[in-house]
Amino acid sequence: MAVAEKIGQYKKENDITILQTNRWNEVLERALRQGQSVGLTPEFVEQYLAAVHLESIAHQSRVMES
Numbered sequence: 001m002a003v004a005e006k007i008g009q010y011k012k013e014n015d016i017t018i019l020q021t022n023r024w025n026e027v028l029e030r031a032l033r034q035g036q037s038v039g040l041t042p043e044f045v046e047q048y049l050a051a052v053h054l055e056s057i058a059h060q061s062r063v064m065e066s
């Protein structure tokens with residue numbers, strides 16, 4: 001999560017909100033396409049990435065509040 005913390009620091013310094021809906025949709029759609037190409041179900045990709053996204057947001061929140 002070191003990268004997420006760097007992103008959090010950048011967002012803090014530039015007054016950017018943690019949740020970026022358009023960016024998140026881009027990340028998710030790319031992962032769904034890549035997952036499909038190697039036989040992963042959309043449900044698995046969505047659940048896996050949702051967990052990563054949640055953890056990333058938690059780390060960014062800690063940086064924001066520090």
Ligand SMILES: O=C(O)C(=O)C[C@]1(C(=O)O)C=C[C@@H](O)C=C1
Pocket residue numbers: 004007018019020021023024027052053056057
């Ligand atoms: O790309 C960003 O802006 C991030 O902060 C990364 C990330 C992610 O973990 O993929 C986290 C929060 C945003 O909602 C979108 C994407």
